[in-house]
Amino acid sequence: MKRDTVIGTFTVAALLCVVCSLLVSSAAVGLRPLQVSNRALERKRNILEAAGLASGRDAVAVDEAFRRIETRVVELATGQYVGTETIDPATYDPVAASRNPELSIAIAQEDDVAAIKRREKYALVHLVNNDAGEVEQIVLPVRGMGLWSTLRGFVSIDRDLKTVHGLTFYEHSETPGLGGEVDNPDWKSQWHGKLLFDDRGEIRIEVIKGTVDPGSPESMYQVDGLSGATITSRGVTNLLHYWFGDHGFGLYLGELRKQWGTADGEN
Numbered sequence: 001m002k003r004d005t006v007i008g009t010f011t012v013a014a015l016l017c018v019v020c021s022l023l024v025s026s027a028a029v030g031l032r033p034l035q036v037s038n039r040a041l042e043r044k045r046n047i048l049e050a051a052g053l054a055s056g057r058d059a060v061a062v063d064e065a066f067r068r069i070e071t072r073v074v075e076l077a078t079g080q081y082v083g084t085e086t087i088d089p090a091t092y093d094p095v096a097a098s099r100n101p102e103l104s105i106a107i108a109q110e111d112d113v114a115a116i117k118r119r120e121k122y123a124l125v126h127l128v129n130n131d132a133g134e135v136e137q138i139v140l141p142v143r144g145m146g147l148w149s150t151l152r153g154f155v156s157i158d159r160d161l162k163t164v165h166g167l168t169f170y171e172h173s174e175t176p177g178l179g180g181e182v183d184n185p186d187w188k189s190q191w192h193g194k195l196l197f198d199d200r201g202e203i204r205i206e207v208i209k210g211t212v213d214p215g216s217p218e219s220m221y222q223v224d225g226l227s228g229a230t231i232t233s234r235g236v237t238n239l240l241h242y243w244f245g246d247h248g249f250g251l252y253l254g255e256l257r258k259q260w261g262t263a264d265g266e267n
């Protein structure tokens with residue numbers, strides 16, 4: 001083939017395109033299992049972080065620390081656990097379920113405080129057991145709209161079912177230095193010990209604009225706002241109000257209060 005012809009140039013370019021696209025697509029397919037396992041590891045790491053259980057980055061250490069955690073499936077409309085014959089927690093993907101019309105519900109606009117449009121019918125909850133095998137914390141998945149993106153994370157609550165143990169976000173696309181400060185360890189450390197509900201069981205937790213006044217009687221429900229990121233801050237408040245309200249984990253927490261004899265407002 002003559003090299004300096006238009007057809008020759010196009011042929012070489014087309015062949016190059018085919019070879020490169022084959023390389024890229026086989027890399028994408030070949031690396032998929034690794035991506036899936038890395039995502040699962042990252043989720044586990046975040047669950048442990050929300051519960052204050054340091055695990056490091058090593059996969060073996062994460063799996064070892066995760067042995068204290070029992071993952072169960074809850075039907076959000078009833079607040080009841082469902083058995084593995086209905087949903088297997090080992091294979092259930094709540095993110096995929098939230099997009100599947102059979103496994104999710106549309107949220108009416110007036111109820112959609114977290115602006116997520118659809119909610120999965122079944123959620124994974126992670127029970128953190130102490131050495132005696134009693135549940136000492138529950139890590140719950142939460143998500144909601146910030147400014148640019150859906151923030152996905154976990155909130156761990158203590159056995160009193162109203163005190164935050166910790167909060168983490170494992171996925172969002174907020175602006176680094178502004179809304180992205182939801183990942184700032186100093187900001188996240190403020191959540192430990194904050195109360196979600198008041199004595200009447202009303203949800204009160206709030207990311208305020210500005211800095212919390214420690215002398216204020218409201219301070220137990222408040223976390224500092226992210227400066228220059230009022231919309232992301234409001235998004236965090238909203239997602240907590242949705243997921244800890246009756247459309248989220250409200251019925252589940254009500255069931256646990258009955259079982260554990262933890263009345264609203266009592267420890």
Ligand SMILES: Cc1cc2nc3c(=O)[nH]c(=O)nc-3n(C[C@H](O)[C@H](O)[C@H](O)COP(=O)(O)O)c2cc1C
Pocket residue numbers: 147148174175176178179180226227228229230231232233
């Ligand atoms: C490039 C750019 C990125 C921004 N990123 C965020 C963000 O991630 N989260 C947020 O709440 N506001 C962000 N903002 C600011 C919002 O547009 C809005 O002004 C802000 O939320 C108001 O907060 P403030 O009252 O604390 O200033 C960004 C603004 C610009 C120009």
